[in-house]
Amino acid sequence: MFLGLDLGTSEVKALLLDDRGFTVGTAGSTLTLSSPQPLWSEQNPTDWWAATEAAIALLREAHPEEFAAVRGIGLSGQMHGAVLLDEADAILRPAILWNDGRCHAECTELEAAAPRLHDIAGNLAMPGFTAPKLLWVKKHEPEIFERMKTVLLPKDWLRLQLTGDKVSDPSDAAGTLWLDVARRDWSDELLAATSLTRAHMPRLVEASEPSGVLKAELAHAWGLGADVVVAGGAGDNAASAIGIGATQPGDGFISLGTSGVLFVVNDRYRPNPASAVHAFCHALPQRWHQMSVMLSAASCFRWFCHLVGQHESALLAELTSNDSAVTDRAPTFLPYLAGERTPHNDPFAPGVFHGLKAKTTRADCTYAVLEGVAFGLADGLAALRAAGTEVRQLSLVGGGSRSSFWAQLIADALDVEIVVHAGSEAGGALGAARLGWLATGGAVDTVCTRPAITSRHRPDPERHARLAPRLARFRDLYSRLRGA
Incomplete structure (x- = not known):
């Protein structure tokens, strides 16, 4: 078994995977964001640990025998969050997260x-990356920067x-801006630009390699055996790719979660920063x-649901798959509720409803939100294509993959076939479990298979x-509003 x-x-999600590659069970524990000032986004790492223990307790309770057989954890x-520790490994301040926009000047x-x-x-x-966050801390919280020994x-x-x-x-x-991505090693040159050295950094292992073993006291408390291996693990999107078997060049997926990600595997380092395209290491060596x-992606829909006081399913039920009239009359929605990265690199980009009229209905606005996210993904695909990447099919993962309406809308907007896999909502948790399996000796061809396809959404030319x-x-609307 693998966790x-x-x-x-x-x-925090926890997933239990058996030796045949089947998901035994999942559990989760919710987290909240703190935004003490405009553009700030923070969380307390102790809340992460409390949520982890809560999710594991639920999983143990539901599957006690299977959980006790866990021998690898992934x-x-x-990504990008900055946890600052002192010499005793005590947390110095709340973690600054990936969607924090405060350090645009430091960029x-x-x-x-x-x-x-x-x-x-x-x-x-x-602003989302880690290195500019440390420059911000150095400038605005110098006493914390001086006490900080590890990031x-x-x-x-x-x-x-x-x-x-x-x-x-x-x-x-x-995703830190401290890594030499081609060499897969820390860059002394980039660390020095933020007054840091390798001594402030953790050591590096590949995502599928062992990074250590579970503490004896935790193994005892959780009813596990000795020498449970903990894999190197991966950033959420690379882990999601492992979860849906995207391991070969050209394999790709869309993650429709809090953020929206379009991910395509390469066989070499292919940077194209001019288009605000990210070039990262994959979770497998030589990838x-x-x-x-x-x-902001699925978070836009959650925001709108909260705004109108309705559940997601109720709003989706108001939409029909072939209502062209809604498409024609719906307002335009810019999904930039937290600024935007690709392709604009604009932390000040605003979220907008444009074209509201007296006859605009709630369903029209629901459609506009889903369409706006699809158009944001279309902008991302255009940036990848400008970087020389082509795709014919993309898997859809994350919470947004539950909506067949949204999946078809994305296929139509991007003019790319979208497929949904069994267990696609598990995303990074499944990939993490697979990495735990690999770290205990599993073979990539055996572990990183593609889950069964449960639905296909082919683009409709009309x-x-x-x-x-x-x-x-x-x-055009974004271009007119930029800087306003």
Whole structure:
């Protein structure tokens, strides 16, 4: 048995995987965000651990015999977050998260301090990344910066609780702007640009390699045997790719979670920062990937549901699959509720409903939100194509994959076939469990298979043509509002 732990933004998920590759059970515990000032997004790492223990308790209760047979643990987690520890490994401040936009000025400073940043890290300096966060802390919280001895990414702080070891992996570390992504090693040059050294960093192992063993006291408390291996683990998107078997060049998926990600596997390092495309290490050796990221995706729909006081299923039930009239009359929605990364790199981009009229219905606005997210993904695909990447089919994972309406809308907007797999909602947790399996000696060909396809959504040429002028309006609206 193998345990996957996925530290998301809104939930910690735990998944139990058997030796045949079947999911035995899942459990989760919710998390909340703190935004003490505009553009800030923080969480307390102790809440991550409490949620992890709660999810594991639920999984143990539901599957006691299977859980007791766990021999490998894998980790997946939200990327870019900065957990700052002192010399005693005490937390110095709340973790600054991936969707925090406070350090836009520090991004400019980092680009100036590290002229080779784009070549080495393969990415633009964006507020979500880890390195600019440390420049912000140095400037605005100098006493904390002076006391700080270690910087850990979120999942790697969980590992510290599990094993007592400070370790990261190249897929997650690639999102810090401190990694030489081609070499899969820390860059002394980029660390120096933020007044840091390798001494502040965890050691690196590949995502599928062992990083340590579970602490004896935890193994005893959880009813596990000795020498439970903890894998290197991966950033959430690379782990999701492992979960749906995206291991070969050209394999790709869309993750429709809090953020929206379009991920395509590459056989070599292929940076293209000019288009705000991310070039990161994959969770397997000798694999990299390109990725476009929109900061608000399924979270836009959750926001709208809260705004109108309705459950997601109730709003989706108001939509019909072939209602072209709704498409024609719906307002335009810009999904930039937390700014945007690809392709705009604009932390100040606003969320917008444009074109509201007296006859606009709730269903029209629901459609507009789903369409706006689909158009944001279309912008991401255009950026990847500009970087030389082509795809014919994309898997859909994350909570948004539950909606067949949304899946078809994305297929029509992107003009790409979308497939949904069994267990696609598990995402990073399944990938994490598979990495735990690999770290105990499992073979990639055996472990990283593609789950069964439960639905296919082929693009409709007529719908694609109908959406084209709306996509053009969507892009024009942002260009007119930028900087306003």
